[in-house]
Amino acid sequence: MGIEIKCFATLAGLEPENAADYPVSEGETVNSLLAKIGIPAEEVAIIFINSVRSFADSPVRDGDRVGLFPAVGGG
Amino acid sequence: MPRILRINTRTKEYTFEEPGQYAKLGGRALTSRVINKEVPANCHPLSAENKLVFASGLLGGSTAANSGRLSVGTKSPLTGTIKESNSGGLFAHKLPKMDILAIILEDKPAPEDEFSTLFISGDKVEFRNCADIMGMDNYPAHDKLMQTYGDKMIAGMIGPAGETLRTTATIQFTDPYKRPARSAGRGGVGAVMGSKKIKAIILDADTNEKVAAVDADAFKDSRSRWVDILRNHPVTSQGLPGFGTAILVNIINEAGALPTKNFRYGQCDHAADISGEKIAETIQARQGKTTEGCHVGCVIQCSQQYNNAAGEYVTSGFEYETVWAFGANALIQDIDDIAHLDRLCDEKGIDTIEIGNAIAVAMDGGVIPWGDGKAAIELVKKIGTADPMGMIIGNGVGFCGRAFGVERLPLVKNQSMPAYDPRAVKGVGVTYATTPMGADHTAGYGVCQNVLGVGGNVDGLKKEGNIELSKNLQVATAAIDSMGLCLFVAFAVLDAADGVQIMADLVQSWTGQAFSTDDLVNLGVNCLKDELDFNARAGFTAADDRLPRFFDTDPLPPHNVTWGITAEELQGAKV
Ligand code: SF4
Numbered sequence: 001m002g003i004e005i006k007c008f009a010t011l012a013g014l015e016p017e018n019a020a021d022y023p024v025s026e027g028e029t030v031n032s033l034l035a036k037i038g039i040p041a042e043e044v045a046i047i048f049i050n051s052v053r054s055f056a057d058s059p060v061r062d063g064d065r066v067g068l069f070p071a072v073g074g075g
Numbered sequence: 076m077p078r079i080l081r082i083n084t085r086t087k088e089y090t091f092e093e094p095g096q097y098a099k100l101g102g103r104a105l106t107s108r109v110i111n112k113e114v115p116a117n118c119h120p121l122s123a124e125n126k127l128v129f130a131s132g133l134l135g136g137s138t139a140a141n142s143g144r145l146s147v148g149t150k151s152p153l154t155g156t157i158k159e160s161n162s163g164g165l166f167a168h169k170l171p172k173m174d175i176l177a178i179i180l181e182d183k184p185a186p187e188d189e190f191s192t193l194f195i196s197g198d199k200v201e202f203r204n205c206a207d208i209m210g211m212d213n214y215p216a217h218d219k220l221m222q223t224y225g226d227k228m229i230a231g232m233i234g235p236a237g238e239t240l241r242t243t244a245t246i247q248f249t250d251p252y253k254r255p256a257r258s259a260g261r262g263g264v265g266a267v268m269g270s271k272k273i274k275a276i277i278l279d280a281d282t283n284e285k286v287a288a289v290d291a292d293a294f295k296d297s298r299s300r301w302v303d304i305l306r307n308h309p310v311t312s313q314g315l316p317g318f319g320t321a322i323l324v325n326i327i328n329e330a331g332a333l334p335t336k337n338f339r340y341g342q343c344d345h346a347a348d349i350s351g352e353k354i355a356e357t358i359q360a361r362q363g364k365t366t367e368g369c370h371v372g373c374v375i376q377c378s379q380q381y382n383n384a385a386g387e388y389v390t391s392g393f394e395y396e397t398v399w400a401f402g403a404n405a406l407i408q409d410i411d412d413i414a415h416l417d418r419l420c421d422e423k424g425i426d427t428i429e430i431g432n433a434i435a436v437a438m439d440g441g442v443i444p445w446g447d448g449k450a451a452i453e454l455v456k457k458i459g460t461a462d463p464m465g466m467i468i469g470n471g472v473g474f475c476g477r478a479f480g481v482e483r484l485p486l487v488k489n490q491s492m493p494a495y496d497p498r499a500v501k502g503v504g505v506t507y508a509t510t511p512m513g514a515d516h517t518a519g520y521g522v523c524q525n526v527l528g529v530g531g532n533v534d535g536l537k538k539e540g541n542i543e544l545s546k547n548l549q550v551a552t553a554a555i556d557s558m559g560l561c562l563f564v565a566f567a568v569l570d571a572a573d574g575v576q577i578m579a580d581l582v583q584s585w586t587g588q589a590f591s592t593d594d595l596v597n598l599g600v601n602c603l604k605d606e607l608d609f610n611a612r613a614g615f616t617a618a619d620d621r622l623p624r625f626f627d628t629d630p631l632p633p634h635n636v637t638w639g640i641t642a643e644e645l646q647g648a649k650v
Contacts (some may be wrong), residue, residue, distance in 0.1 A: 002084075008326065009318055009351070009352060012557060013108065027205050046326065046526070046527060046528050048329045048330060050633075051329060051330060051331040052634075053502070053525075053528075067326075067568075069326055069329075070313070071309035071311065071527075071528075071529075072315075073310035073322075073323075073529060073566045074319070074321065074322050074323040074351075074377070074394075074395045075312075075320060075395065075520055075562070
């Protein structure tokens with residue numbers, strides 16, 4: 001079992017092929033995950049883990065759903 | 076110095092006045108001061124005693140980026156509160172070029188009198204016959220006006236909904252592409268214009284006086300730093316122009332805060348089908364435009380042109396709020412149906428948020444099936460006609476709830492909520508509850524700190540910090556609305572150390588009057604004080620600041636949060 005990764009807007013093209021079931025290791029954080037996938041950390045502005053606002057050092061665990069966004073706004 | 080143009084819609088007399096007590100005010104601060112000073116707070120909004128004010132901001136007419144937003148003020152027939160409804164379009168930058176600070180429509184004609192179009196040219200105001208466009212939808216009526224008054228005229232007009240005094244009626248304004256696609260959307264301001272039997276206000280292209288900064292050098296410097304600030308922030312330089320405001324569909328859905336099926340859930344299964352990404356992809360495939368400005372001088376360009384499958388123009392200014400209301404809240408999945416509904420709203424002259432929510436309530440009441448876009452289109456087409464169903468839908472969510480026996484009504488002060496569930500984005504929930512406008516996200520956009528990570532981070536799922544946050548944002552927003560700036564500049568200003576100073580410098584150098592950052596804050600504070608004072612005299616109390624009870628009793632999935640902020644605590648968000 002792995003995690004689900006969703007990359008949105010300008011990051012969509014960086015979503016890994018196995019995004020629906022991506023393997024994570026012990027002690028994984030958002031930062032280490034980004035490095036592994038090859039997404040430049042400075043391009044990621046907003047992070048959700050299981051719909052909860054999260055940050056670069058937030059832990060990522062098996063079964064999580066991770067949503068990554070660039071800086072966006074609207075309203 | 077620009078003057079105030081008062082027009083009596085009954086006697087057809089008009090005067091150009093020195094601004095007097097209203098000097099140094101602009102935009103929302105000006106409209107709210109006029110309404111608070113001159114309109115009896117307990118009058119009926121459609122009576123002769125109500126007034127309708129159109130004002131450019133303090134930077135109106137200037138070349139400062141994003142400074143051409145218009146404030147329309149009145150006592151709202153939807154909420155019974157004071158109202159400022161804000162719009163893009165070309166109207167705001169034009170008024171100062173006619174040496175006009177604000178237009179005030181007063182009184183009302185006799186029941187048997189006909190509607191007129193007001194033609195403002197030089198120092199003259201003419202009441203002209205408009206029988207040829209009565210009952211007509213906004214786009215064809217606007218085309219006819221262009222034939223009559225020249226294609227450089229600038230109009231503010233009402234559609235069939237305003238003529239028939241529906242409480243969701245908008246006033247539509249000419250955009251840079253010769254379309255009536257920008258609207259003062261919320262609060263039924265179009266019904267007030269309809270009550271005064273004014274179909275359109277036309278600003279003559281030929282009256283075009285030169286306007287210039289009083290301190291030209293200082294203005295030039297501030298202006299270029301201002302553009303830097305807007306061009307260097309990722310939201311205003313990439314996010315908004317790239318995907319439009321509908322970029323928020325995916326993010327608010329991911330945050331579990333996208334109100335779905337009349338505010339039952341925080342996530343929508345078909346969010347991807349109605350997302351900004353999907354819309355941008357569709358626009359590109361059909362040779363539309365993904366970026367466009369709502370007025371000259373916008374460097375952010377969040378708007379767009381959406382075409383149908385045949386490549387023909389359908390709509391522009393296709394906003395997140397609209398896509399959400401019809402798409403997630405009423406469960407309509409077909410983005411072309413939603414675009415069609417957006418266009419219909421502009422044609423009839425109705426608020427897309429209030430109507431989208433009213434359609435969801437109609438679905439909740441079993442009037443049409445959930446998610447049925449075609450049935451929704453047929454209902455919306457009835458608005459502005461004598462059909463009783465059109466009358467009901469056209470009067471918004473509160474009215475529909477009573478007509479259809481629906482108890483779940485997402486209202487504050489009878490105005491329905493926009494696209495963020497207050498249980499999961501409490502910063503904006505506090506704004507819904509406490510702004511003098513009724514449920515309005517633009518009055519204090521806590522989404523920035525709760526979800527978008529702009530201007531800091533405050534947890535939107537918890538109460539802590541959100542009351543203070545909303546209060547500060549409400550003050551800043553009132554100031555931005557009074558300067559005539561587009562609210563989206565706030566994304567960049569919140570993250571720029573010198574942002575507020577530069578806005579103050581722009582005003583000072585443009586107007587030639589001393590204007591510090593303290594003055595800027597006070598402009599916002601005093602504007603809110605005028606509005607709260609009016610509402611208090613109209614009979615509103617702390618009890619009116621509560622959210623509907625279901626937000627406290629029904630947890631919102633996926634976070635299963637409830638609202639949990641009392642009316643007493645909420646008073647801390649008011650100035
Ligand atoms: S950013 Fe959007 S709303 Fe603001 S001025 Fe530009 S087009 Fe208009």
